Amino acid sequence: MVEFKEHQLKNGLRLIFNEDKTTPIVAFNLLYDVGSKDEDENKTGFAHLFEHLMFGGSINIPSFDGPLQTVGGENNAFTSTDMTNYYITLPKNNIETAFWLESDRMLSLAFSEKSLEVQRQVVIEEFAQRYLNQPYGDVYLLLRPLAYKKHPYRWATIGKEIKHIETATMEDVKAFFKRHYYPGNAILSISGNLTFEAVKELTEKWFGDIPSRKKELRKLPVEPLQKEERTLEVERDVPLNALYYAYHMPSKNDADYYAVDLLSDVLSRGDSSRFYERLLKKTDLFTEIDAFVTGDTETGLFIIAAKLSAGVTYEQAEAAIDEQLLEIIEKGVGDEELQKVKNKAESTFEFGKTSALNKAMGLAICALVKEPELFNYEFTLYDKVSAEDIQRVAKHVLRRENRSKLIYKAKKG
Amino acid sequence: MDRSVAPSQQEIEKIEFAKAQTTIFSSGIQCHSILQDDCKVVKMEIEFQAGSKFQDKALIAAMVNNLILEGCEKYLAYEIASFFDNEGAFLDTSCSADKASVVLHCLERSIPKLLPYLQEVLSTANFPQNEIDTYLKINAQKFEVNREKVGWVARNEFMEELLGQDHPYSWKVSASNYKEVQREDLILFYNNRYKSATFQVYLSGKVTTEVLQTVENVFNQKGIERNGVSEVMMGNENNVSDVKLIEKKSAIQSAIRLGAVTINRSHADFPALFVANTILGGYFGSRLMSNIREDKGYTYGIGSGVIHLEGLSYFIVSTEVGAEVTAATLKEIEFEMNQLRNVLVSQEELKLVKNYILGNIMKGFDGSFSAMARFQMLNHQGLGYDYYQNLIQEIKTMKAEKIQAVARTHMNYATLKKIVVGKL
Numbered sequence: 020m021v022e023f024k025e026h027q028l029k030n031g032l033r034l035i036f037n038e039d040k041t042t043p044i045v046a047f048n049l050l051y052d053v054g055s056k057d058e059d060e061n062k063t064g065f066a067h068l069f070e071h072l073m074f075g076g077s078i079n080i081p082s083f084d085g086p087l088q089t090v091g092g093e094n095n096a097f098t099s100t101d102m103t104n105y106y107i108t109l110p111k112n113n114i115e116t117a118f119w120l121e122s123d124r125m126l127s128l129a130f131s132e133k134s135l136e137v138q139r140q141v142v143i144e145e146f147a148q149r150y151l152n153q154p155y156g157d158v159y160l161l162l163r164p165l166a167y168k169k170h171p172y173r174w175a176t177i178g179k180e181i182k183h184i185e186t187a188t189m190e191d192v193k194a195f196f197k198r199h200y201y202p203g204n205a206i207l208s209i210s211g212n213l214t215f216e217a218v219k220e221l222t223e224k225w226f227g228d229i230p231s232r233k234k235e236l237r238k239l240p241v242e243p244l245q246k247e248e249r250t251l252e253v254e255r256d257v258p259l260n261a262l263y264y265a266y267h268m269p270s271k272n273d274a275d276y277y278a279v280d281l282l283s284d285v286l287s288r289g290d291s292s293r294f295y296e297r298l299l300k301k302t303d304l305f306t307e308i309d310a311f312v313t314g315d316t317e318t319g320l321f322i323i324a325a326k327l328s329a330g331v332t333y334e335q336a337e338a339a340i341d342e343q344l345l346e347i348i349e350k351g352v353g354d355e356e357l358q359k360v361k362n363k364a365e366s367t368f369e370f371g372k373t374s375a376l377n378k379a380m381g382l383a384i385c386a387l388v389k390e391p392e393l394f395n396y397e398f399t400l401y402d403k404v405s406a407e408d409i410q411r412v413a414k415h416v417l418r419r420e421n422r423s424k425l426i427y428k429a430k431k432g
Numbered sequence: 433m434d435r436s437v438a439p440s441q442q443e444i445e446k447i448e449f450a451k452a453q454t455t456i457f458s459s460g461i462q463c464h465s466i467l468q469d470d471c472k473v474v475k476m477e478i479e480f481q482a483g484s485k486f487q488d489k490a491l492i493a494a495m496v497n498n499l500i501l502e503g504c505e506k507y508l509a510y511e512i513a514s515f516f517d518n519e520g521a522f523l524d525t526s527c528s529a530d531k532a533s534v535v536l537h538c539l540e541r542s543i544p545k546l547l548p549y550l551q552e553v554l555s556t557a558n559f560p561q562n563e564i565d566t567y568l569k570i571n572a573q574k575f576e577v578n579r580e581k582v583g584w585v586a587r588n589e590f591m592e593e594l595l596g597q598d599h600p601y602s603w604k605v606s607a608s609n610y611k612e613v614q615r616e617d618l619i620l621f622y623n624n625r626y627k628s629a630t631f632q633v634y635l636s637g638k639v640t641t642e643v644l645q646t647v648e649n650v651f652n653q654k655g656i657e658r659n660g661v662s663e664v665m666m667g668n669e670n671n672v673s674d675v676k677l678i679e680k681k682s683a684i685q686s687a688i689r690l691g692a693v694t695i696n697r698s699h700a701d702f703p704a705l706f707v708a709n710t711i712l713g714g715y716f717g718s719r720l721m722s723n724i725r726e727d728k729g730y731t732y733g734i735g736s737g738v739i740h741l742e743g744l745s746y747f748i749v750s751t752e753v754g755a756e757v758t759a760a761t762l763k764e765i766e767f768e769m770n771q772l773r774n775v776l777v778s779q780e781e782l783k784l785v786k787n788y789i790l791g792n793i794m795k796g797f798d799g800s801f802s803a804m805a806r807f808q809m810l811n812h813q814g815l816g817y818d819y820y821q822n823l824i825q826e827i828k829t830m831k832a833e834k835i836q837a838v839a840r841t842h843m844n845y846a847t848l849k850k851i852v853v854g855k856l
Contacts, residue, residue: 041470043448043794079435084717089784090441091791093716108795112442119439126435140729144685148732148752152684154580224433256682258576289522290501290513300509300566306573328573355518362520366539369473373637374799 020395021378024215028223030231031203035382035391036218037210039375045211046379047107047117049125050387052206053199054101055178056171056239056317064178067098068142068187069195073105075134077124090116098176101316102387108376111211115221122225125205128196135189142184146177154257158324158427165251166265166320166423170242201232208383208391210375242267242318248419252426259306262336263425264323266416271316271388277400278408279312279321279416284360285352285409286310286323286343291359293343304331304339316388321416333426344417351410364401444790447824449797451817452634452807455644457652464807465635465644468800474540474637475801476647477808478554481658482532482625485600489617490609495567496621497527500534502563505556509563512553521546529601530742530812532625540638547650555627555653559618572610582680582687582853583752590689593676593849594746601741630655632811636804675762675850686758686854690765691748694842697740697813703826704838705738708772710785711835712736712843713749715792717784719768720749728764730757740813747843755855762852765845772839776832786827793820 026034055066073096074083087094092109107117150156159175167173178184207226209218245267269275287294287310294308307326313319327336371377378394385393452464484493501523502509516523521538534554538546578584592602633647695702713720713736720734734751753761777785797803810819 041450041468042798044791044798046798085784086438088715088717088788088791091444091787091794093788093792093795095716108791108798110442110444110791110794112444113439115439116441119435123435137726137729141725141732144729144754145732147684147754152582152752154577228433256580258580259573289517291510291517296510296513299570303569306570326573326577328569359514359518359520362539363517363522364520366473366520366522366537369471369539370537373468373471373473373801376798 021372021382023382023391025391026219026222028202028227030227030229031201031234032222032226032229033206033386034219034222035206035208035386036213036215037208037375037378037382038213038215039210039378040212042211042375043110044108044375045111045114045117045209045213046374046376047109047114047121048208048376048379048383049105049121050206050208050383051103051105051200052204052387053103054099055174055176056100057199057237058171058174060171060174060179061183062187062191063174063180063183064142064176065183065187065191065195066103067176067178068138068184069192070096070098070103070105071138071142072128072134072192073124075131075138076129077120078127078129080120080123081129083120083124087116087120092116100172100176102384104380104383106376106380111213114211114213118221118225121207122229125200125202125226126229130189130193132189135187135192139184139187142177143181146181146184150175150177155255155261155427157255158261158263158425161251161253161427162263162265162322162423162425165249165425166245166267167242169240170317171239172242172315172317172319198235202226202229203231203234206383206386208379208386210379210382239317245421245423249423250426251424252428254428254430257427257429259329260327260331260333260429261427262325262327262333262340263427264340265423265425266321266418266421268312268319268321268416269412270318271314274400275408275412278404278412281357281360281364281401281404282347282409282413282416283310283312283321284363285347285356288360288363293347297343298339302339303328304336308340344413348410348413348417351413352406354406357404357406357409361401361404365398368398444787444794447790447794447797447820449817449820450800450803452804455648457648459630459652459654460657461630461633461652461655463633463635463644463647463651464804464811465639466800466804466807467639468637471638472540474536474538474543474635474639474643475804476536477533477634478535478631478651479531479533479634480626480629480631481530482621482629483528483530484603485529486625487603487621489612490603490605491613492617492621493532494527495564495613496559496618496626497525497532497534499559499563499567499618500554500557500622500626501525502567503558503560504553505558506552509560515549516546519546523550529603540640540643543643544646547646551650557622557626559615559622561615564613564615564618568610568613572607575605575607575610582683582685585678585680586687586689586750586851586853589676589678589851589853590691590748593851594691594693595744601744625658628656629658634804634808636800672846673849675852675856677856678851678853680854683755683854685752686755686852686856687752688758688761688765689748689750689851690845690848691746692844692848694738694745694747696745697815697819701838701842703823704830704834705842706823707785707789707827707830708835708839708843709736709738709747710789711777711781712768712772715785715788717788719771720751720765723768724751724753724761724764728757728760730754730761730764734761742812749848758852758854758856762850769839769843769845772843773836775836777835779832782830782832782835786830789827790824793824
């Protein structure tokens with residue numbers, strides 16, 4: 020049980036605090052409720068580019084990293100489809116430096132042209148390093164727009180194409196900041212050997228006078244129900260043929276989310292899972308095969324990803340996977356098999372509570388998705404899933420007309 | 433409130449460590465533990481002297497390490513995997529140049545059930561031929577995928593370039609290696625380095641006295657002491673060295689790896705080298721990052737580090753950059769290394785780096801799992817916790833002149849071995 024206390028400032032900022040007496044550092048996690056799903060379809064990759072710009076100096080402080088490192092701190096950030104999350108760890112005696120730096124960049128950025136030019140280039144290199152210069156690196160750039168036709172999940176966080184990053188203007192940057200970076204759109208979560216009173220006081224002191232803004236209601240386009248299977252075939256300079264299935268699945272706020280997540284575990288978590296044992300080990304068809312959920316807040320994807328052994332045809336590979344899917348739809352799972360994946364989920368949760376940073380981040384993300392308490396009870400949502408639930412969601416999700424298929428072929432010679 | 437003024441800063445005076453307790457069983461096996469009472473989980477690492485430097489053939493050490501869980505006298509691979517999966521446990525293996533480990537992550541309540549079974553698996557592994565065939569088949573094809581990654585190719589080539597072909601740390605993998613492995617090779621290595629050998633145990637998390645007792649009951653067995661190669665091993669001469677280019681015409685980015693053999697953690701110059709390296713490329717605000725990423729935008733990331741193996745330490749600079757700026761990047765790396773040698777570090781930068789390092793050491797003790805990783809490093813290098821006390825003292829009093837002197841002795845761009853995979 021991770022104990023925590025909460026407080027909300029008048030300007031809307033939410034504070035969550037976990038007292039951890041055992042750690043020498045403090046974890047300071049500031050999450051903004053903005054992700055790539057909030058982007059304009061003609062300006063994709065912006066939430067992530069913006070995350071880079073957050074380190075280019077704020078209204079009163081020219082450098083973010085320098086002053087933090089000077090007091091022994093370290094920081095990083097990530098952007099996903101649903102959130103942008105900034106986190107700092109530093110010696111507890113210097114906690115106020117984190118408040119100073121983060122509150123100033125929530126107040127306003129420096130908006131320097133040089134920073135925009137350089138970070139644009141850095142993000143283009145990131146695009147190249149992670150998505151273009153890696154074998155199979157562009158799979159999700161292809162799979163997302165195949166599976167989604169309307170919903171903004173149809174582009175990856177890095178963006179649809181490099182061009183969107185290249186053409187971003189300072190005006191765009193300022194508008195994005197104004198729209199998404201304000202107290203009511205943020206959750207501050209802290210874990211460390213401090214008192215709640217001290218943390219509350221510092222939060223009021225540094226964030227209290229930042230003007231509030233009315234939280235905009237999010238109106239995302241609804242993804243129309245998929246009615247028939249979609250297939251995309253591409254050829255790339257890679258050594259092995261690969262195959263990807265993507266199925267639409269329930270959102271994180273739907274009770275069935277947990278059943279679908281466990282379904283993916285039954286298929287491919289651990290060396291005793293069905294795919295690993297039956298397809299990877301017992302046949303010569305695959306060199307890799309996985310099933311997993313994207314874990315998005317809104318209706319995400321259930322994905323099966325496989326690399327085919329040399330000489331194996333797509334017909335053989337698909338038949339083998341489909342046979343496994345059909346079996347689980349028709350026969351369901353055994354109680355022991357279900358208990359196994361629940362036990363895995365339980366130990367995963369317990370390991371997630373063993374450092375201050377994990378706790379601070381976990382509480383903030385749970386607060387965004389639903390409520391911070393979720394961090395403590397999320398496992399019970401897995402534990403409640405029955406064998407019937409798994410079979411029911413398998414039947415519902417693993418339908419052919421709910422599937423997008425990517426045939427990723429190795430170029431010959 | 434003037435927001436342009438930083439809050440008053442507290443100096444980091446001392447760092448409180450969660451220290452490991454070491455128990456030596458009657459058999460001589462060392463068991464190290466750090467208790468973290470507020471959690472429900474345990475991590476147990478069993479570490480053997482079985483790294484790749486002990487192998488006579490490529491792949492053998494990694495394969496034995498991986499396949500040790502894939503079958504034993506009593507159980508098949510599937511049964512073993514099921515047993516641990518059923519308890520929600522995670523059983524992994526890892527193999528480096530020096531050591532090989534089997535790592536168990538599980539709920540504390542599963543310990544009494546899992547340990548006797550694990551002991552049986554590790555002491556009676558039998559390397560079934562079908563598992564060997566599956567491993568080779570899958571990994572030979574994964575190798576083909578890795579060969580397309582410039583960073584992977586550079587890593588695979590680096591140690592040989594640094595140390596010469598016949599050095600025990602120079603193993604590099606080629607496609608033909610996957611056809612040369614025999615079951616006998618694996619069994620011989622296993623018998624020597626696992627089955628009849630002693631090992632060390634590292635425990636962190638909810639390590640209660642009951643857990644410790646179970647570990648002792650199950651694993652306290654006589655084994656032969658197999659020493660690592662602990663004498664100092666030499667690398668190639670640090671002569672002036674040209675760039676070795678491994679061309680990949682389709683590359684959008686080039687991978688760069690530069691390096692040289694250097695001093696170890698016990699050397700009197702090490703704290704200064706540590707600070708010099710941090711300034712150069714050891715953290716996000718480093719000079720290489722500031723110049724090559726934050727000023728020029730050539731790369732998503734660049735770093736330098738000092739890596740310590742048993743009896744051999746080396747300095748390395750590593751990055752992936754836009755293919756068309758490969759040569760320009762090399763120039764900037766050379767420039768930054770020369771700056772360290774030619775110009776004294778400013779007081780402001782020095783203060784920042786000192787505090788950053790101290791904070792980072794402190795972060796290394798956030799939770800028992802991190803704290804155990806720190807202890808394990810000390811143990812590998814034959815150091816005690818006084819290493820950290822000394823390092824902290826040295827860093828706090830470090831002068832710019834000392835850093836410059838050490839950079840002049842130990843950081844010379846011309847003599848670095850240089851690999852570029854991609855385009856130049």
